Amino acid sequence: MDEFVATFFNLEVVRAASPILLQGLWVTVQLIVVAVPLGLLGGVILALLSTIRSRWVRWPLIAWVDFFRAFPPLVLLMFLYAGLPFAGIELGAFGAVAIGFFLNTSSYYGEIFRAGIESIPRGQMEAARSTGLTAVQAMTWVILPQAVRNVLPDLVSNTLEVVKLTSIASVVALPELLYQARQAQSVTYNPSPIVAAAVIYFLLLWPAVRLLSRLEHRAVARR
Template identity: 55%
Template sequence: MSDILDTFFNAAIAAQVLPFLADGLFITLQLSLLTIPLGLAGGLALALLHSQSGSRACRIAVNVYVDFFRSFPQLVLLIFVSFATPFLGIDLPPILSLAISFTLSTSAYYCEIIRAGIQSVPGGQTEAARSTGMSTVQALIHVVLPQALRNVTPDLIGNSVEIVKATSIASVLGMSELLYNAQSAQSVLFNPTPLTLAALMYLALLWPVVRLISTLEGRRRRRH
């Protein structure tokens, strides 16, 4: 038992690397706060474009976009954006490469979630709003979208949790996020305790959010 503790839960090593991992956690939070709103905004725009556009070609284009980026590996997309753009004469900093690749990828997932939420709102809601004198846009903003987003809130939060964990691929660009710092410390100290500590940090960060998702899903099931 003592050997396991010394190997995976070494208190001295944990105290030594904690500030280093805390810096990595801060970078992870920064990346998450950058990429989640961008992906959410992109997904909302795509969902509205698909659901509100009267053009069949426009809906097909959105479907192709969503299917492509949901199928394309996120890590490969990040590498492509980061290392292929210099050949086009564009030298992007790592943070911008990550933002672009994550926005392209995550907006496809958010689009599907939001589109499902819009489809869950009965069409009579829009007609009722229009009968009160609202325009189509006003009915969408004040009646349809609030209900749609409320219906899919657990799914939106769940997807955001996955994005937080996916920011670890930023390590391929040398960005010192949490997992990158943990791996660096592990390679120097020849002990997996930094990885264990990083896992506990992820758990402490995301466990309350996962419990929130479960609570919201329970409320949604009772409501329906």
């Protein structure tokens, strides 16, 4: 038991590693702050485009969204980071992560917002337009707020997935939390820094998981 504790919960090692773990956490936070708003914005744009009824918009849009949903994000990231430089395009680790996340997460957010918009009866738009609101005003002030409320659990759930996904940035040597933990582990020959990183992720995301679990139960119970 003592050996187990000394191996996985070695406080001395964690204390020594804590400065670089904190640096890693800070980079993770920066990644979240960039990736989540960009993904949300891209998702709203995709969802708005999907309200256009023309099949010249609809089919390419479905193809685009399914393409990026079918692609494992790590594969996309590797393509941007390790493939594009052969074409003379050097994005760097942060650029590759930002663009890869944008392409991947906006497709997921887009599907969620689309479902939300489709859940609002057509009559709402007609009523809003008949009061003199323009189509853009009606979308912004009438449809979207209700749509967001209807798909809130899915939005929270997807955001949680995006936050967890930032850990794959470690593969392209972006010094975020997991990357720093692995560095510390390889220097100290002790896995405690990785356990510490796991504990940090858990403490950071547990409240979101609890909230989500409640929202989901309520959603299923309503059916």
